[in-house]
Amino acid sequence: MKITIIHLAVLLLLIDCTPKDSTEKINIQEPAQLTLEEAYHLAELPLACLQTEYPNKLGQTIGTKEDIREPHQLHPAFYGCFDWHSAVHGHWSLVKLLKEFPQLEKTDLIRLKLQENISEQNIHAEVAYFQGEHSKSYERTYGWAWLLKLAEELHTWNDPLARHLEQNLQPLTDLIIQRYLDFLPKLKYPIRAGEHTNTAFGLAFAWDYANTIQHEELKAVIESRAIDFYLNDIDCPLNWEPSGYDFLSPCFEEIDLMRRVLNEDEFKDWMNRFAPKLKAKDFHLKVGEVSDRSDGKLVHLDGLNFSRAWVLYGLAHQYPEYWHLINTADEHIGYSLPNLVGDGYEGGHWLGTFAIYALNNPN
Secondary structure (H helix, E strand, O other): OOHHHHHHHHHHHHHOOOOOOOHHOOOOOOOOOOOHHHHHHHHHHHHHHHHOOOOOOOOOOOOOHOOOOOHHHHOOOOOOOOOOOHHHHHHHHHHHHHHHHOOOOOOHHHHHHHHOOOOOHHHHHHHHHOOOOOOOOOOOOOOHHHHHHHHHHHHHOHHHHHHHHHHHHHHHHHHHHHHHHHHHHOOOOOOOOOOOOOOOHHHHHHHHHHHHOOOOOHHHHHHHHHHHOOOOOOOHHHHHHOOOOOOHHHHHHHHHHHHHHHOOHHHHHHHHHHHHHEEEEEOOOOOOOOOOOOOOOHHHHHHHHHHHHHHHHHHHOHHHHHHEEEEEHHHHHHHHHHHOOOOOOHHHHHHHHHHHHHHOOOO
């Protein structure tokens, strides 16, 4: 069953008007999903920014004056959408939408921009940047994770363009894989932040790539480090979340990773220790409220709503005893999704990706 934005809004209105003691009577059969019309609107966001160079946040370490160059010179493939990682996942968004909605409007334009940006020459330049003396930790691990998610999406797209783009991207993909393999054994403690540096998020997306491609070395090191970092965690303090700028939930991202790396019995036992409250049929988590969507940091909380939703959808699909959490996921989607239409650049350059992933990746 597909729930449009309007249907979802009506559903949430009913939920908001329902007394707390009867919330569990609401029975949502399926999570919200993208319709073709919504996919078109979401495609407009990355389409508008992939080749929009300014404003731009480079996030680079400057070694010499030669490092001070325009964004398209430093990153000819991924220079748009305000910063490098947003450019990468903007490309992922368009690949994902083309793959899921072949009848999408502006298909020819989207394919053209993908070819222009992910060219062999441009990717070689990106690799050269990452190999620079001061770029060893560049985009670690958030941008790394999205690069592998893009590579995974291309690999699983049955289209001649995908084969061409995947081949062009491969040198950078290989470099990022090696960066993970080099870095993870050195990381003594996980980073439990609600922003880019969150370790669980970076491992979960990298695990997806390794699992899909069957890269056993990468998969093994991720699983080993996930167990080292998180297996003994108990009673994650959800009442501490969110922090003011979060777009990831430290507790939920950990759940998202561990449901991938643990078997069923191990995961259920771990969840009973880590987040026992989620099993309650009346569990409810308030959405992250955004006070000012023109503020690039405060609007992060819309991203939190989407990332919480994708974790809950994935958990409910894998373990039916958590199906009741779809109500909470839909509520989070319903709060933030309507605000993407006509959104300013502060959120538009990245939030569409989070919405697409939440609505089209329930597994």
